[in-house]
Amino acid sequence: MITVIQEKVKRTEEKDQAGCRSPTRSILRVLQKINKAKRLEGEGVMLVPPFFQLAGRENLKFSGEDNGPTVFVSESLSESEQKQCSKKMGKLKDWVVWSRSKKKD
Numbered sequence: 001m002i003t004v005i006q007e008k009v010k011r012t013e014e015k016d017q018a019g020c021r022s023p024t025r026s027i028l029r030v031l032q033k034i035n036k037a038k039r040l041e042g043e044g045v046m047l048v049p050p051f052f053q054l055a056g057r058e059n060l061k062f063s064g065e066d067n068g069p070t071v072f073v074s075e076s077l078s079e080s081e082q083k084q085c086s087k088k089m090g091k092l093k094d095w096v097v098w099s100r101s102k103k104k105d
Contacts, residue, residue, distance in 0.1 A: 015076060022076060023098050025049050035069040035094040041085060042073030069094035 023031070028049055031037065040052040053068070072085050074097050089095050 011076075011078070023073060027098070028052075028071065031071045031096050031098055034096050037071045037094075037096065038068035039070040040073070041070060041088075042076045042081070071095070072097045074099035 022043060028040070029051065032040075032051060038053040040049070040055045043055060052071075070088070070092060072089070072095060074082060074085075077085060089097075
């Protein structure tokens with residue numbers, strides 16, 4: 001588990017340096033209320049708000065059951081995790097994606 005946390009911390013630091021930020025708890029609460037989400041995918045282990053029943057990323061789940069409406073935080077997912085989440089979205093009806101808008105050239 002320590003190795004997994006170290007890898008996630010490193011990736012979070014890399015994302016921070018690239019200008020990507022995690023949504024605030026207030027934003028996550030609003031996203032959760034859109035479809036009464038129970039799951040959060042994409043945030044770091046230490047950043048999961050208690051109002052989600054399940055949190056995790058890829059095949060690593062931190063707590064709770066792996067079903068129900070979901071909020072995906074795209075910014076913090078790796079490319080492979082984004083592909084896996086896209087597959088999940090094809091099977092689910094009740095999801096929301098948080099993604100930073102791209103800057104125009």
